[in-house]
Amino acid sequence: MSIVKEKYSSNRINLLHQMLLNDKEQGNPRDYDIKVDELKVVQRTNDPERFFVHEEFVQPETACITINIYDGNSRRCTKYQLYFGEIQFNAGTPTLSGIESTIKEKISNERTQWEYAQMKKEKDALEQKLGEAEEYAEELQEKLSTLHQEYDNLKSKRVGLAEMNTGKLLGFATDYLVKNNPSITRKIPLLSGLSGLLAGDDTESDPLDGIGNNNEPLTTASFKKIDPNSSPQFDPDTKHKLAFFKEMEDAFTVPQLEKVIQVVQGLAANPDQLDVIHGLLHDGAIKDNQAA
Incomplete structure (x- = not known):
């Protein structure tokens, strides 16, 4: 049951009467009764004509x-209490304002619970993203550690210029060019033959290779003393290549040879610039001859 308490006014009386008339005209008359103070002066009825009695x-x-x-034939109703003086409120009687307050309180509680659930979902999602980010950070740290280790290994194996002569420097540079630019061997066949020769990277087979991998019987090995005064014998083509690099070693200093290697690397990466470099050198040689 809802209770509406307010000051008495003829407008409110007329509105309630008009509401009963409208319900009756629509074929849905509503029961009502009226009390003056504690005296019931209009018994329960659905006839609007008795309203002003x-x-x-x-x-x-x-x-x-x-x-x-x-409401219908039930005892449930809306009570309108219209006071001529001060409005009286009973502590135990629920009023319309009290019902509204209860509804607002429940709505506020529901909203608070919904907001809490949303915040919990967001928290779980952020925790999941944080976990994924931490895993990714660990992967990056592992990769960084691996790169540092590889860098240290390469740094420990690096050979300085002071530790090699000019021929060995050329050998290392030639081997680097051939290994990292395979296509250069088709453009400069001379480099393919010299790769590893000047650098001293003799390929040696594993002395234990094949032992224990098959059941073939071991054969007896014989040894022969090598003459210390003998020198390594090379075929004519290799001698020609060595002579070419000997000429380069005689013609350039170590810093100049480094620049020569850089020029060769640049031409290997940009072969279309070969004609430009050749033209510059050729024209310069002609001018020098003319000046002489």
């Missing part, structure tokens, strides 16, 4: 008029 019982000392409008 209560005015005959209103006295100067009347404090309140109560109009109960029922």
Whole structure:
């Protein structure tokens, strides 16, 4: 049951009467009764014509008029208490304002629970992203450690210029060019033959290779002393290549040879610039001859 408490006014009385008339005209008349103070002057009825009978019982000392409008045939109703003086509130009687407060409180609680659930979902999602980010950071740290280790290994194996002569420097540079630019051997066949020769990278087979991998019987090995005064014998083509690099070693200093290697690397990466470099050198040689 809802209770509406407010000051008495003829406008409110007329509105309630009009509401009962409208319900009856629509074929759905509603029951009502009216009390003047504690005296019920209009018994429960659905006839709007008896609505204003209560005015005959209103006295100067009347404090309140109560109009109960029922829902269907049930005892549930909306109680309108219209006071001529100060509005009286009973602590144990639920009023419309109290019901509204209860509804607002429940809505506020529901909203708080919903916001908490949303915040919990966001928290779980952020924790999951944080976990993924930490795993990714660990992977990056492992990769970084691997790169540092590889860098240290390469750094420990690096040979400085002071530790090699000019021929060995050329050998290392030639081997680097051939290994990292395979296509250069088709453009400069001379480099393919010299790769590893000048650098001293003799390929040696594993002395234990094949032992224990098959059941073939071991054969007896014989040894022969090598003459210390003998020198390595090379075929004519290799001798020609060695002579070419000997000429380069005689013609350039170590810093100049480094620049020569850089020029060769640049031409290997950009072969279309070969004609430009050749033209510059050729024209310069002609001008020098003319000046002489």
